[in-house]
Amino acid sequence: MQSKKILDAKGLACPMPIVKTRKAIQELRVGEILEVHATDKGSKNDLAAWSKSGGHELVQDTEEDGILKFWIKKG
Amino acid sequence: MTENKKTTIVLFSGDYDKAMAAYIIANGAAAYDHEVTIFHTFWGLNALRKDEDIKVQKGFMEKMFGKMMPKGADKMGLSKMNFAGMGPKMIKSVMKKHNALSLPSLIDMAQEQDVKLVACTMTMDLLGLQKEELLDSIDYAGVAAYLGDAEEGNVNLFI
Numbered sequence: 001m002q003s004k005k006i007l008d009a010k011g012l013a014c015p016m017p018i019v020k021t022r023k024a025i026q027e028l029r030v031g032e033i034l035e036v037h038a039t040d041k042g043s044k045n046d047l048a049a050w051s052k053s054g055g056h057e058l059v060q061d062t063e064e065d066g067i068l069k070f071w072i073k074k075g
Numbered sequence: 076m077t078e079n080k081k082t083t084i085v086l087f088s089g090d091y092d093k094a095m096a097a098y099i100i101a102n103g104a105a106a107y108d109h110e111v112t113i114f115h116t117f118w119g120l121n122a123l124r125k126d127e128d129i130k131v132q133k134g135f136m137e138k139m140f141g142k143m144m145p146k147g148a149d150k151m152g153l154s155k156m157n158f159a160g161m162g163p164k165m166i167k168s169v170m171k172k173h174n175a176l177s178l179p180s181l182i183d184m185a186q187e188q189d190v191k192l193v194a195c196t197m198t199m200d201l202l203g204l205q206k207e208e209l210l211d212s213i214d215y216a217g218v219a220a221y222l223g224d225a226e227e228g229n230v231n232l233f234i
Contacts, residue, residue, distance in 0.1 A: 013175040015103040019184065022106040053107055 001060065001071050003035035004028055010039045010067065017043045018050055021072070025056065028074045033059065036070040043068055082109040082230040083221065089118025089145065090154035091163055091178055097234045098181035104230065105188035113185070114221045116195035119234075120202060122148045122182065123194055123209045137203025144202065148178040186212070193220070 007024045009017040017038045025034050036047065044061060047070050051058040055075035062069045082104035086097045097113060104111045115123055126147035133141065145151045153162040170177065176184065186192065192213040199205070199215075206215070225231045 011174050013173055015099050015106065016176065018106040019102055019188070022108070050107065 001033060001035075003071065004032040006035045006037065008037050009043070010037050012038065013040055014042055014046070018046055021047065021050065022054075025054075025072065025074050030074050032074050034072045034074065036072065038068045038070070039066060040068075043070075047072065080107070080109045080229040081112075081224060081227050082107075083112045083114065083225045083228040083232070085114045085116060085221070085233045086119035086122065087117050088154070088234055089121045089151055091148070091151040092153050092155070092166070093234050094119065094122045094148065094151060095178050095181065097232070098178065098185055100230075100232065101185050101190050102181060102188060105185065105190050109229070110224075111185075111188075111190040112193060112221070112224045113190060114193045114195060114216075114224075116198045117202070118144070120194055120198060120204055120209070121145045121151060122178070123192065123213060124148075124204070125208060125210060126150065129205075129208045131205045131207050133203055133205075140203045141208075148182055151178070182210075186210075191224075195221075 005024060005028060007020055009020050017040055021036055028034055048058050051072050057073040057075055059071045059073050084097050084101055086094060088094065101111050101113055121144050124147045126149065152160065153166060156162045167177065193216050194209055194213055196215050196217055
């Protein structure tokens with residue numbers, strides 16, 4: 001998947017992953033994809049809920065060695 | 076774009092942990108593109124105090140209140156396990172370990188995200204707090220202004 005931008009939110013605690021994701025996605029255009037890397041266990045549900053509420057699409061998410069990765073398409 | 080949703084929080088408590096919860100929700104709501112208001116009343120006003128000594132004219136009672144209350148967010152105690160000040164030290168070290176933002180940084184972050192911080196003027200009078208003693212660029216209002224925001228609020232909390 002072609003990400004326009006990668007946000008490193010590893011090591012950050014709630015609510016920072018969401019705060020930073022919002023800032024990052026503001027710089028993208030509709031349809032572009034933001035990739036987010038996080039280690040906060042809550043960020044999976046957080047980003048899913050946040051994307052839905054903001055009209056964005058959480059296209060895919062993976063977890064590997066405790067690192068959660070998300071691909072969010074700006075809506 | 077449709078009109079933004081609104082979140083309002085009444086911060087009544089002057090406890091470090093409760094204020095942290097309030098500010099985490101406020102920052103989260105701001106990230107949800109909500110218009111966020113935190114209305115500080117009673118002990119919650121202490122979160123807005125500057126940590127330095129500010130010279131202002133005060134009566135005896137007001138001076139006493141000023142001395143007994145924490146000067147700023149970082150000096151606030153915990154609602155549980157305060158242990159005469161040991162508790163906050165412990166929790167701050169654990170917070171550092173887990174990379175959680177301190178209360179003063181959460182307040183900075185909230186201001187950066189345009190969260191509206193409001194001080195209740197009636198309780199400022201009761202506790203003898205003056206504008207000079209509180210953070211710059213905050214608003215001052217009463218119950219009607221709060222209700223004006225809250226009646227359109229999608230999330231309204233009292234902490």
